[in-house]
Amino acid sequence: MQHTSVLLKEVVNGFENLQNGGICVDCTIGGGGHSEGLILKYPDISIIGMDRDPQAVRIAQERLSRFGPRIRIFQRSFSDLDDLLNEFGIEKVDAILADLGLSSFQIDEVERGFSFKRSGPLDMRMGLNDRSALDVINGYDAEEIERVIHDFSEERFAKRIASSIIKKRPITTTDKLVEVIFSSLPSYAKKDWKKVVTRVFQAIRIEVNDELTNLRKLLEISKGRLKIGGRIAIISFHSLEDRIVKYAFKEKEFIPITKKPVIPSDEERISNPRSRSSKLRISERV
Numbered sequence: 001m002q003h004t005s006v007l008l009k010e011v012v013n014g015f016e017n018l019q020n021g022g023i024c025v026d027c028t029i030g031g032g033g034h035s036e037g038l039i040l041k042y043p044d045i046s047i048i049g050m051d052r053d054p055q056a057v058r059i060a061q062e063r064l065s066r067f068g069p070r071i072r073i074f075q076r077s078f079s080d081l082d083d084l085l086n087e088f089g090i091e092k093v094d095a096i097l098a099d100l101g102l103s104s105f106q107i108d109e110v111e112r113g114f115s116f117k118r119s120g121p122l123d124m125r126m127g128l129n130d131r132s133a134l135d136v137i138n139g140y141d142a143e144e145i146e147r148v149i150h151d152f153s154e155e156r157f158a159k160r161i162a163s164s165i166i167k168k169r170p171i172t173t174t175d176k177l178v179e180v181i182f183s184s185l186p187s188y189a190k191k192d193w194k195k196v197v198t199r200v201f202q203a204i205r206i207e208v209n210d211e212l213t214n215l216r217k218l219l220e221i222s223k224g225r226l227k228i229g230g231r232i233a234i235i236s237f238h239s240l241e242d243r244i245v246k247y248a249f250k251e252k253e254f255i256p257i258t259k260k261p262v263i264p265s266d267e268e269r270i271s272n273p274r275s276r277s278s279k280l281r282i283s284e285r286v
């Protein structure tokens with residue numbers, strides 16, 4: 001499935017500081033939709049695009065090739081932004097965008113094991129990873145698995161689920177993991193099993209891809225790399241991410257452009273259900 005960009009109009013309008021051109025970093029270029037929207041609205045900008053996923057890099061390159069060298073795309077993690085800018089001799093940029101979470105084509109590809117709705121191998125790597133979900137589920141000890149589930153999903157049955165995983169190993173497929181999570185729940189909680197499974201999958205994905213650490217690194221790097229008056233926009237998809245962004249934007253280097261997080265309109269939520277949990281925060285470097 002093609003990826004539909006979330007909060008596209010809101011992101012594009014939020015970077016009004018790009019009206020006279022400038023350099024924009026799209027840290028999560030994915031299917032290329034936000035970058036395309038930005039370059040169409042602000043034709044004098046150039047974009048440095050990044051994605052850790054080689055498939056996203058290929059898709060975005062194809063979609064955006066018509067803009068020639070004004071958009072350059074690299075397979076890198078945004079936690080490497082300092083190194084990438086150093087390689088180009090760029091000191092400061094005018095805009096930084098990160099649209100966190102997954103591209104639709106990543107979720108839809110059974111082989112990548114992100115979705116619990118169909119059986120696939122336990123993988124969940126976005127690209128450039130040291131470990132996969134298979135390593136976490138079958139290699140971590142009970143305390144570590146409990147910590148991952150508890151810290152990254154705030155799931156109250158984390159301990160039960162972790163001990164059940166240890167007993168039922170090896171677990172190599174998504175459907176086996178779903179079965180193990182379901183069987184670990186007390187009977188009164190079984191009716192909500194889908195919510196629990198969604199949370200546990202999210203927690204494992206965050207661990208596999210080191211998502212919160214990378215986000216913290218990006219926010220720190222941004223302070224040194226944004227010009228005064230430059231803007232940063234982050235779209236998050238769950239409260240752990242949003243909390244990190246919210247507190248970073250309260251630091252003295254930033255003033256908020258969005259007082260409250262921007263959320264999708266009813267129309268967008270209906271036409272693109274994957275936008276439902278998204279929150280956009282924009283800040284300006286002062």
Ligand SMILES: C[S@@+](CC[C@H](N)C(=O)[O-])C[C@H]1O[C@@H](n2cnc3c(N)ncnc32)[C@H](O)[C@@H]1O
Pocket residue numbers: 003004005006027028029030031032033034035050051052053056076077078079099100101102103126214
């Ligand atoms: C929601 S999608 C972005 C969609 C894009 N904004 C669009 O309009 O098509 C998120 C993308 O971020 C990428 N990603 C996640 N963490 C990353 C990281 N640390 N560095 C680079 N890319 C990352 C994922 O591989 C995924 O393709």
